[in-house]
Amino acid sequence: MALSERILMGPGPCNPYPDAVAALTRPMLGHLDPEFLTVLDETNERLRQVWHTSNRLTFPVSATGSAGMEICLVNVIEPNDAVVIGVNGVFGERMVEVASRCGADVVRVDFDWGQPVDPGRLLAAHPNPKLIGVVHAETSTGVRSEIADLGANKGDALLLVDCVTSLGGIPVEIDEWGVDLAYSGTQKCLGVAPGLAPVTVSDRAREFIVERPRSWYLDLNLISKYVDGDGARAYHHTAPISMIFSLHAGLGVILDEGLESAWARHEACGQRLREGLIDLGFELFAAEGHRLPELTTVKVPDGVDEARVRSRLLREYGIEIGGGLGAYAGKVWRIGCMGHTARLRNVELLLAALARLV
Amino acid sequence: MALSERILMGPGPCNPYPDAVAALTRPMLGHLDPEFLTVLDETNERLRQVWHTSNRLTFPVSATGSAGMEICLVNVIEPNDAVVIGVNGVFGERMVEVASRCGADVVRVDFDWGQPVDPGRLLAAHPNPKLIGVVHAETSTGVRSEIADLGANKGDALLLVDCVTSLGGIPVEIDEWGVDLAYSGTQKCLGVAPGLAPVTVSDRAREFIVERPRSWYLDLNLISKYVDGDGARAYHHTAPISMIFSLHAGLGVILDEGLESAWARHEACGQRLREGLIDLGFELFAAEGHRLPELTTVKVPDGVDEARVRSRLLREYGIEIGGGLGAYAGKVWRIGCMGHTARLRNVELLLAALARLV
Numbered sequence: 001m002a003l004s005e006r007i008l009m010g011p012g013p014c015n016p017y018p019d020a021v022a023a024l025t026r027p028m029l030g031h032l033d034p035e036f037l038t039v040l041d042e043t044n045e046r047l048r049q050v051w052h053t054s055n056r057l058t059f060p061v062s063a064t065g066s067a068g069m070e071i072c073l074v075n076v077i078e079p080n081d082a083v084v085i086g087v088n089g090v091f092g093e094r095m096v097e098v099a100s101r102c103g104a105d106v107v108r109v110d111f112d113w114g115q116p117v118d119p120g121r122l123l124a125a126h127p128n129p130k131l132i133g134v135v136h137a138e139t140s141t142g143v144r145s146e147i148a149d150l151g152a153n154k155g156d157a158l159l160l161v162d163c164v165t166s167l168g169g170i171p172v173e174i175d176e177w178g179v180d181l182a183y184s185g186t187q188k189c190l191g192v193a194p195g196l197a198p199v200t201v202s203d204r205a206r207e208f209i210v211e212r213p214r215s216w217y218l219d220l221n222l223i224s225k226y227v228d229g230d231g232a233r234a235y236h237h238t239a240p241i242s243m244i245f246s247l248h249a250g251l252g253v254i255l256d257e258g259l260e261s262a263w264a265r266h267e268a269c270g271q272r273l274r275e276g277l278i279d280l281g282f283e284l285f286a287a288e289g290h291r292l293p294e295l296t297t298v299k300v301p302d303g304v305d306e307a308r309v310r311s312r313l314l315r316e317y318g319i320e321i322g323g324g325l326g327a328y329a330g331k332v333w334r335i336g337c338m339g340h341t342a343r344l345r346n347v348e349l350l351l352a353a354l355a356r357l358v
Numbered sequence: 359m360a361l362s363e364r365i366l367m368g369p370g371p372c373n374p375y376p377d378a379v380a381a382l383t384r385p386m387l388g389h390l391d392p393e394f395l396t397v398l399d400e401t402n403e404r405l406r407q408v409w410h411t412s413n414r415l416t417f418p419v420s421a422t423g424s425a426g427m428e429i430c431l432v433n434v435i436e437p438n439d440a441v442v443i444g445v446n447g448v449f450g451e452r453m454v455e456v457a458s459r460c461g462a463d464v465v466r467v468d469f470d471w472g473q474p475v476d477p478g479r480l481l482a483a484h485p486n487p488k489l490i491g492v493v494h495a496e497t498s499t500g501v502r503s504e505i506a507d508l509g510a511n512k513g514d515a516l517l518l519v520d521c522v523t524s525l526g527g528i529p530v531e532i533d534e535w536g537v538d539l540a541y542s543g544t545q546k547c548l549g550v551a552p553g554l555a556p557v558t559v560s561d562r563a564r565e566f567i568v569e570r571p572r573s574w575y576l577d578l579n580l581i582s583k584y585v586d587g588d589g590a591r592a593y594h595h596t597a598p599i600s601m602i603f604s605l606h607a608g609l610g611v612i613l614d615e616g617l618e619s620a621w622a623r624h625e626a627c628g629q630r631l632r633e634g635l636i637d638l639g640f641e642l643f644a645a646e647g648h649r650l651p652e653l654t655t656v657k658v659p660d661g662v663d664e665a666r667v668r669s670r671l672l673r674e675y676g677i678e679i680g681g682g683l684g685a686y687a688g689k690v691w692r693i694g695c696m697g698h699t700a701r702l703r704n705v706e707l708l709l710a711a712l713a714r715l716v
Contacts, residue, residue: 003393005385008596024382024600027363028371028551030678035361062553063421066595067575074573098574148583187596193386195553195598202560214572215432216456217425235683237424238545240553241371242382243601320388325593 006314007346010322011139011295013187013194014164016250020192023249024242031239039218040239040250043322046251050167050190050259051182051200053174057111059185059227060196060247061218062240065164065199068183068197071218072160073133076181076208079103081130084157086117088145089138090325091162091323094311097226099133102214112299113141113328116290119149130208131158137166139188140325142286142297142334144170158205167198168254169266169294169338182203186243189294191339192250195243250339266292269337269347276351280358285332294342297324301358306330309357317353364672365704368680369497369653371437371545371552372696374608378550381607382600389597397595397606402585404609408525408548408617409540409558411532415578417585418554418605420598423522426541426555428456429576430518431491434539434566437461439488442473442515448683449494449520457491460572471499471686472655474648477507488566489516495524497546498683500644500655500692502528503608509536510594516563525556527624527652527696528613538563544601547624547652549697550608553601601612608697618640625651627695632707638716643690652700654693655682657716664688667715676710 008015029036036152040059048058059292061067077083083104085096088111099106107232109125111117117134132154137144144166151159158180163172169189180202187194201220213219217237225234238327270293274284278299300306306323310333313319322334337347363481366373387394389450409416419425431453435441443454446469457464467483469475476491490512495502509517516538521530527547532540538560539571545552559578571577583592595692612620628651632642635656643655658664664681668691671677680692695705 001393001396003385003387003397006387006391008386008388010388012596013388016386016514020384021383025379028366028373028379029361030365030366030368031552033364033672033678035359039361063425063575064595064598069422070573070575094574101570101574145608185596191599193600194389194596195601202591212457212459215428216452216459217421217428237422238370238543238552240422240551240601242551242604243553243598246600266431314391320391 004318006045006132007319007349008040008341009336009346009350010320010335011334012185012190012338014336014341016133016193016252017191017340019253020246020250023028023245026245029241031241032235033234036241037233039325040227040244043244043248043251046248046255047160047198047200049255050251051172051174052153052176053200055174055202056228057201057206060198060244062199062237064194065183065185065197066094067218068199069095069162071199071220072181072183073099073102074213074215074218075210076131076158076205077102077104077219078210080105080331082126084109084125084129085120086111088115088117088141088143089113089135090140091135091138095133095135095162107207114143114285115287116143117147119146122150123153128155129157131160133160135162136172137163137170137292137295139165139295142292142295143290144292147179148177158208165292165295168262170263170292176202186247187215189338191253192247193243195240196247237356266337266342269342269344270294270296272344273335273337273347276347279350280355294338297332298335299332300330304358306333312357313353317349319353362676364686365677365707366699367694367704367708368678369692369694370543370696372549372694372699374551375698378604379609379610381603384603387599389599390591390593392597394599395591398585398602401602401606401609404613405558405604406523407613408609409530409532410534411558411672412629413532413558413560415559415564415582418556418602420595421555423541423543423555424452425576426543426557427448427453427520429456429557429578430539430541432571432573432596433458433568433578434489434516434563435460435462436568438463440484442467442483442487442490444469444480444492445474446475446499446501447471447493448498449493449496453491453493453520471514472501472643473645474501474503477504480508480540486513487515491516492519492532493520494527495521495650495653497523497653500650500653501648502650505537512536516566523650523653526620528621528650530560542667544605548608550605551601551610553598554605618672624695624700627700627702628652628654630702631693631705634705638709638713642699652694652696655690656693657690658688662716664691670715671711675707675712677708
């Protein structure tokens with residue numbers, strides 16, 4: 001069966017960088033082969049550059065982005081730990097759910113969808129939480145929240161940040177902001193196929209890792225004996241070799257372009273897309289001043305059959321955009337410009353197609 | 359950095375089928391794209407054919423083989439459930455550990471490494487366990503255990519079988535044997551890169567799935583709303599698209615060849631390898647009559663520097679073989695002939711190289 005070539009302008013996956021695609025076919029190596037371990041070490045070092053961190057424990061989890069959320073929580077949360085989580089969309093809600101399943105006493109702090117979280121309200125929600133969790137770039141609403149204030153005022157709490165849709169697309173400053181645990185996905189602004197969850201864990205957070213977390217597959221004690229560059233490599237599970245080759249190559253594309261240039265490219269696409277949508281008479285959903293360049297949310301105009309428009313975009317133009325999630329299903333579109341998709345020509349084509357279809 | 363081309367004759371990964379490699383580069387699609395959902399449905403149907411099952415809930419978990427073990431346990435085991443596990447190698451031990459972390463009261467039944475498990479002893483270990491777990495093909499010892507007796511006499515217990523190193527290489531009869539839960543990996547006899555864990559769950563086992571398992575990422579209730587072919591596809595996590603393309607293609611290779619022919623190819627390689635090793639004066643490790651064709655274990659001769667031989671095989675011949683695990687580290691080699699690697703010419707080359715190096 002022949003597959004169509006899509007321009008992927010939904011909330012992810014994006015179109016991967018050609019070099020990241022080609023790297024999927026590099027000759028297979030064993031997970032203990034010295035040549036593979038060199039590629040893994042380089043991948044982790046490239047991730048440190050993209051995360052802007054010196055955290056030693058920085059690596060891709062062998063599963064997709066949501067497993068990144070789970071690994072960060074299941075390794076440090078014990079039953080009855082107080083955890084404060086900001087919720088301004090689906091992925092904040094998911095964090096509440098995952099933390100609850102770890103046994104945490106979750107203090108959920110809600111904000112209007114489309115608005116950023118308010119660091120002051122999060123910090124005031126509990127006198128001494130073990131962990132404060134927040135989503136940097138809400139994939140369900142297209143909103144960016146500010147992280148630096150949380151890091152500066154977190155006290156003894158660990159700060160956990162969901163960077164699934166931010167890493168590689170907008171500035172992420174793990175060390176400067178005082179983030180202790182963060183995770184991302186490969187299929188968003190990193191421009192790689194879905195399948196891995198880059199995570200980074202501060203040395204301070206490592207001291208909180210429980211001895212025997214509920215999950216064996218996501219046990220950071222065991223995994224770190226394999227991914228850590230020094231000493232013997234203790235086998236834990238078989239690393240997803242081809243996907244790591246691809247991430248290695250995708251990060252190479254970003255670092256060759258320059259991380260700041262990649263951010264600027266995402267910014268330029270987001271700006272043109274917002275302008276073009278407004279020119280066409282659409283109303284943007286995310287609060288002004290907090291809009292993600294890599295993911296634009298726009299209200300579906302009254303009287304428009306939103307599913308039909310998405311279906312025609314896919315069928316007639318080969319363009320995928322995303323529908324709304326949760327309470328906003330059917331009410332907004334989510335338009336991504338991430339990774340290799342973040343090119344002005346894709347934005348112009350989408351605007352032209354929307355002008356004809358809506 | 360250029361990577362070497364290896365002949366992968368360790369315990370996995372094997373060399374993937376060329377069609378499976380090529381499929382990694384198919385045009386990226388979104389995880390809700392109708393074309394991708396068709397590929398996913400076909401993949402699941404091909405998996406049913408390879409598992410010899412009609413189980414509706416049959417799909418690849420978005421993580422490696424060990425996550426297959428975890429998903430099968432975390433969804434049906436509640437604290438204090440009685441679980442009987444047969445241990446005749448590292449992967450039986452791993453099953454004990456994962457079940458313990460799920461809160462099970464584990465009755466561990468040990469057998470000598472290199473020997474199969476004895477179904478009678480497993481069945482007699484507890485009057486009414488919730489689950490009996492066993493490894494079909496022990497990757498640490500190269501031993502095959504018989505499953506059919508367990509299925510026929512399990513009573514009300516669920517039967518969980520680790521098929522990581524058996525699926526695609528030797529007969530696996532999920533329905534005929536009465537297996538309730540089983541998992542595998544893509545990088546062994548299926549001839550695909552590591553990264554996915556095919557699982558199959560019987561309708562009876564589905565009735566035991568707990569409402570809110572401890573793991574959100576591995577929650578079968580939520581995942582089944584996405585992978586199930588009927589009705590709306592509820593987003594849970596972003597599927598690893600490229601890896602699923604590759605699994606789809608690898609399964610296609612096996613089914614085009616014919617599953618029985620693929621088994622026969624593995625059998626022929628194992629037989630020639632065992633004969634050749636004995637001719638060279640080696641002593642096989644796994645008990646006669648229970649030896650896996652796809653994974654041969656052989657004792658390291660006295661006075662041989664086993665790590666040096668493996669290193670020279672890799673450097674001078676580009677052949678990877680595996681060392682021993684656990685108590686048998688340094689004492690045995692594990693030689694795999696799996697997937698695309700299972701060709702007689704690879705066996706002959708390895709035997710020739712070993713004859714020169716040992």
